[in-house]
Amino acid sequence: METRRLTLIINPKSGTLSKKGLDRWLPLHLGRLGYEVDVVYTTGPGDATRISREAAAAGAYGVLACGGDGTVNEVTAGLIHTPQPWGILPAGSANGLARHIGIPVDVERSLDVIAENHIVNCDYGTVNGQPFFCTFGMGFDA
Numbered sequence: 001m002e003t004r005r006l007t008l009i010i011n012p013k014s015g016t017l018s019k020k021g022l023d024r025w026l027p028l029h030l031g032r033l034g035y036e037v038d039v040v041y042t043t044g045p046g047d048a049t050r051i052s053r054e055a056a057a058a059g060a061y062g063v064l065a066c067g068g069d070g071t072v073n074e075v076t077a078g079l080i081h082t083p084q085p086w087g088i089l090p091a092g093s094a095n096g097l098a099r100h101i102g103i104p105v106d107v108e109r110s111l112d113v114i115a116e117n118h119i120v121n122c123d124y125g126t127v128n129g130q131p132f133f134c135t136f137g138m139g140f141d142a
Contacts, residue, residue, distance in 0.1 A: 068092015
């Protein structure tokens with residue numbers, strides 16, 4: 001089996017569950033599936049976009065977002081017009097996009113989706129030059 005390198009971006013602030021230990025547990029589990037994993041934690045807004053962009057430029061096979069919809073939006077924004085696929089390990093409060101596209105909201109079960117390596121195209125919208133993949137709010141909602 002060919003080994004593929006993934007970048008796992010973990011947002012430690014998303015959701016209500018602790019992300020403690022994920023940086024060790026997820027790479028071990030993904031390693032059994034044939035992936036080598038580079039783990040990077042975000043420290044503030046914009047980090048996930050920068051990290052995913054750097055991963056794509058370095059030739060990573062794909063990028064995984066471990067966090068909520070905000071983390072997913074940032075990760076995917078960095079991968080626009082690149083060949084790298086992205087995946088979601090839901091660890092946010094609502095996990096709206098993951099729920100909508102049928103990804104189990106349990107992180108361990110979501111790995112089954114990653115293991116299938118079933119890649120599909122995803123549309124996105126832009127407002128004032130900012131891409132969004134999950135939700136978009138304006139006015140009172142914003």
